[in-house]
Amino acid sequence: MLATLTNLARRTRQHHAIEHAAIHLLTQRVPGQRFSGLSDPFGFTLMGEADELTVRRAVGDALLRLQAGESGLAIHPNCGTNLATTGLLVTVASLVGTAGRRPLFDKFGLTLLLVIPALILARPAGTRLQHYTTLADVTDRWLADIQPIRVAGAAGYRVQFE
Numbered sequence: 273m274l275a276t277l278t279n280l281a282r283r284t285r286q287h288h289a290i291e292h293a294a295i296h297l298l299t300q301r302v303p304g305q306r307f308s309g310l311s312d313p314f315g316f317t318l319m320g321e322a323d324e325l326t327v328r329r330a331v332g333d334a335l336l337r338l339q340a341g342e343s344g345l346a347i348h349p350n351c352g353t354n355l356a357t358t359g360l361l362v363t364v365a366s367l368v369g370t371a372g373r374r375p376l377f378d379k380f381g382l383t384l385l386l387v388i389p390a391l392i393l394a395r396p397a398g399t400r401l402q403h404y405t406t407l408a409d410v411t412d413r414w415l416a417d418i419q420p421i422r423v424a425g426a427a428g429y430r431v432q433f434e
Contacts, residue, residue, distance in 0.1 A: 282407060287433060297330040354394065361394050362387055365383065
């Protein structure tokens, strides 16, 4: 059971890395278009407007470049890990700042004093955490299929691995 869970987590981290690499390449190849993704143990869902051939080439190139050792492609500045880290740090700073029996003005000042450094630290902390939520070693991942999808009217692709 533990081995199965470990394997599922490893594959999700690998797919997260490939997702990031593909998004890096897509944003270069389709200027002005925004992309997002969500990874799981079987692959990832990629949202954004691009033709199928461009997506297939970007995913294939992303996989090959990660396999060739370009591990930096696994880290993305707009990763949800950064957003979650920001939310967590700001929430903790706010809770600490508003705790206790102090006048509202004092709580406001302390909360502001704590939230600003939390916001400053969140980006580098989130980037650091991506080293745990992604895994650039994808030598055992092989692309199985890419299918166009629509989610709530938005275009995207389901990318699956063997």
